[in-house]
Amino acid sequence: MTPEALDALVEGVARGDRRSLAKAITLVESTRADHRVFAQDVLERLLPRTGKGARIGITGVPGVGKSTFIETFGLFLVERGHRVAVLAVDPTSSLSGGSILGDKTRMPELAVSEGAFIRPSPARGSLGGVAAHTREALLLCEAAGYDVVLVETVGVGQSEYVVASMVDFFLLLLLPGGGDELQGIKRGILELADGVAVNKADGESRSLAGRTVAEYQGALHLMRGGGTGWEPPVIEVSALERRGVDTVWAMIEKHHAELGARGDLERKRADQRHHWFKGLLDAGVRAHFLDRRDVVLALVQAERDIDAQRITPTAAALRVLALLDR
Amino acid sequence: MTPEALDALVEGVARGDRRSLAKAITLVESTRADHRVFAQDVLERLLPRTGKGARIGITGVPGVGKSTFIETFGLFLVERGHRVAVLAVDPTSSLSGGSILGDKTRMPELAVSEGAFIRPSPARGSLGGVAAHTREALLLCEAAGYDVVLVETVGVGQSEYVVASMVDFFLLLLLPGGGDELQGIKRGILELADGVAVNKADGESRSLAGRTVAEYQGALHLMRGGGTGWEPPVIEVSALERRGVDTVWAMIEKHHAELGARGDLERKRADQRHHWFKGLLDAGVRAHFLDRRDVVLALVQAERDIDAQRITPTAAALRVLALLDR
Numbered sequence: 001m002t003p004e005a006l007d008a009l010v011e012g013v014a015r016g017d018r019r020s021l022a023k024a025i026t027l028v029e030s031t032r033a034d035h036r037v038f039a040q041d042v043l044e045r046l047l048p049r050t051g052k053g054a055r056i057g058i059t060g061v062p063g064v065g066k067s068t069f070i071e072t073f074g075l076f077l078v079e080r081g082h083r084v085a086v087l088a089v090d091p092t093s094s095l096s097g098g099s100i101l102g103d104k105t106r107m108p109e110l111a112v113s114e115g116a117f118i119r120p121s122p123a124r125g126s127l128g129g130v131a132a133h134t135r136e137a138l139l140l141c142e143a144a145g146y147d148v149v150l151v152e153t154v155g156v157g158q159s160e161y162v163v164a165s166m167v168d169f170f171l172l173l174l175l176p177g178g179g180d181e182l183q184g185i186k187r188g189i190l191e192l193a194d195g196v197a198v199n200k201a202d203g204e205s206r207s208l209a210g211r212t213v214a215e216y217q218g219a220l221h222l223m224r225g226g227g228t229g230w231e232p233p234v235i236e237v238s239a240l241e242r243r244g245v246d247t248v249w250a251m252i253e254k255h256h257a258e259l260g261a262r263g264d265l266e267r268k269r270a271d272q273r274h275h276w277f278k279g280l281l282d283a284g285v286r287a288h289f290l291d292r293r294d295v296v297l298a299l300v301q302a303e304r305d306i307d308a309q310r311i312t313p314t315a316a317a318l319r320v321l322a323l324l325d326r
Numbered sequence: 327m328t329p330e331a332l333d334a335l336v337e338g339v340a341r342g343d344r345r346s347l348a349k350a351i352t353l354v355e356s357t358r359a360d361h362r363v364f365a366q367d368v369l370e371r372l373l374p375r376t377g378k379g380a381r382i383g384i385t386g387v388p389g390v391g392k393s394t395f396i397e398t399f400g401l402f403l404v405e406r407g408h409r410v411a412v413l414a415v416d417p418t419s420s421l422s423g424g425s426i427l428g429d430k431t432r433m434p435e436l437a438v439s440e441g442a443f444i445r446p447s448p449a450r451g452s453l454g455g456v457a458a459h460t461r462e463a464l465l466l467c468e469a470a471g472y473d474v475v476l477v478e479t480v481g482v483g484q485s486e487y488v489v490a491s492m493v494d495f496f497l498l499l500l501l502p503g504g505g506d507e508l509q510g511i512k513r514g515i516l517e518l519a520d521g522v523a524v525n526k527a528d529g530e531s532r533s534l535a536g537r538t539v540a541e542y543q544g545a546l547h548l549m550r551g552g553g554t555g556w557e558p559p560v561i562e563v564s565a566l567e568r569r570g571v572d573t574v575w576a577m578i579e580k581h582h583a584e585l586g587a588r589g590d591l592e593r594k595r596a597d598q599r600h601h602w603f604k605g606l607l608d609a610g611v612r613a614h615f616l617d618r619r620d621v622v623l624a625l626v627q628a629e630r631d632i633d634a635q636r637i638t639p640t641a642a643a644l645r646v647l648a649l650l651d652r
Contacts, residue, residue, distance in 0.1 A: 036644075040638065040640065040641040040644070043638050043640075043641070044636070044637060044638065044641065047635050047636070047637075047638065048635070050635075051635070132640060136638065136640065139638070187517060187549070187550060188514075188517055190548070190549050191513060191514055191517060215544065215548055216548060218541065218544060218545065219544065219545035219548040219549060222516070222541060222542060222545040223513070223516050223545060223549065224513060270633065273632050273633075273639050274629070274632070274639075276639040276640075277628065277629075277632055277639035277642055277643055280639060280640060280643035280644075280647075281643045281646060281647065282608065282612060284643060284647040284650070285611055285612055285615045285616070285647070285650065286608060286611055288615075288647075288650045289611045289614075290611070302603065303600070303603075306599050306600070306603055307596065307599075309373050309374070309376075309377070310370070310373070311370055311373070312366065312369050312370065312373065312462065312465070313599050313600075313602040313603035313606060314366065314369075314458060314462065314602075314606060315366040315369070315370065316603050317603055317606035317607045317610060318362075318366070318606075320607060321606075321607065321610040321611070321614075324610070324611065324614045
């Protein structure tokens with residue numbers, strides 16, 4: 001890319017041009033070495049324009065109505081004058097060629113809305129790689145003037161943790177019903193939530209949804225113990241009947257205001273940047289050492305000896321680390 | 327140490343001699359390079375004798391009655407013919423010179439019992455160091471014939487995670503009362519528990535304890551979602567009145583039997599050994615690189631640039647990692 005083309009790209013994103021934004025995200029997702037240099041240059045120049053969006057993560061098991069929720073919620077926000085970007089972290093998309101959000105027909109109205117920008121999950125690489133690209137796509141969306149960025153995850157592997165580590169507010173969608181097979185939420189996920197919405201609170205399920213709300217309110221209260229600060233609300237929503245999304249938004253705005261007033265929002269984001277940096281650094285250092293042929297062989301032998309309980313993990317680690325000075 | 331002295335030490339531990347066990351633990355805790363070599367030799371020779379104990383972690387906020395519980399529970403087990411070792415992970419003990427368990431008067435009866443062995447938290451080093459020493463002390467206790475090993479933590483920092491990562495069963499002690507200031511349990515801890523005991527279920531608090539049990543049963547059920555496998559029971563206990571410790575033991579035995587029958591117990595321990603090894607390895611590799619003077623300077627500059635948002639964490643990490651090849 002010529003310097004002029006890069007200038008034009010930066011300018012295009014800054015002015016909110018959708019094609020420039022899409023092109024910049026593609027650049028960020030590229031694995032070509034020269035593209036990575038260009039991408040970081042573009043990001044560096046756009047960084048001063050970032051940080052003004054509300055960053056919202058959304059998770060829930062398949063069948064909870066995530067697509068319908070995002071469609072309804074997104075349209076509600078667009079109607080109120082917001083510009084809404086929708087991203088996704090789906091580590092399975094590299095297998096399926098984009099399983100979630102690949103098809104914009106999942107959110108037909110939002111997809112054609114002038115105020116919305118929908119981007120499927122980056123399809124390449126590990127969860128860490130997908131996450132890094134999504135983090136940078138999020139910054140580009142903010143730079144392009146999208147003041148609400150929704151990051152969706154299907155909840156495969158550790159993807160909820162990864163999404164929670166890049167957003168201000170993490171929303172868990174649940175179905176009406178107890179903590180049974182229907183919910184299928186993994187251990188640890190409820191802990192991540194800044195708010196819970198019980199979706200499909202419509203028709204015959206409405207009274208069940210009310211009971212579910214009460215149950216989870218109790219559980220979350222106990223889980224947080226005596227902690228001060230934000231206590232995650234639990235509310236009911238019917239994305240289908242377009243009911244409750246205003247309450248979801250009010251909850252997120254309240255959270256934003258409370259954290260902002262205490263300086264906690266900026267602190268949270270600074271921590272997230274710090275962890276992102278540390279994670280990349282650790283992975284890089286590990287890869288540099290652990291990809292060495294002699295180290296790989298030593299690792300295999302060490303794991304065998306540990307499994308057979310011929311050696312303690314401490315002794316095994318010391319043995320492999322002795323190779324560092326060679 | 328002479329080879330003969332090492333032989334005698336290994337033999338002493340194997341025959342259950344308390345002084346040999348204490349000496350071997352001291353060796354494991356030593357930071358002297360030659361001691362570390364001896365310690366790993368001793369451990370390696372004793373490894374075939376390990377693995378037969380029930381490894382139980384115990385946590386709870388100050389005031390929950392941990393000492394009384396361990397005293398009552400330990401004596402109950404000794405009376406039934408078990409040999410009980412009590413260890414602790416207390417990262418604050420390096421400051422206070424041993425704040426928990428340093429004083430055996432906390433458990434006066436258990437401390438003088440023939441069937442029990444009480445060892446304070448290693449007082450030196452970081453949480454990681456304390457944990458490594460405690461893991462190895464646990465193996466030595468098993469080799470010495472202690473078939474129940476209790477690992478206590480006061481819950482400072484990440485110490486609950488560390489203890490949970492070395493035991494088969496993690497027991498959370500709570501007070502009668504709701505999820506209010508009284509409990510003071512940290513976010514994430516309830517998720518770690520394999521069982522919960524509401525202590526001090528005596529006198530006027532007894533009916534409150536019953537309500538607390540019901541509340542936490544509901545919360546834990548919801549938290550686990552539709553997961554199969556072990557669902558953590560919640561029971562009430564009065565360590566003071568020596569009531570309920572039999573139920574605690576029955577719960578732990580049931581857990582042990584269920585996990586053992588599915589092969590999950592051996593899998594859990596193998597995973598723990600693997601993570602212990604990986605953790606030491608990662609820490610060693612990181613230290614080797616990150617302690618270099620040029621890298622430290624680059625890190626400081628990188629953190630500054632990230633904080634000022636002059637650069638993305640990705641670009642900052644790439645810049646520091648470029649030093650690896652120099």
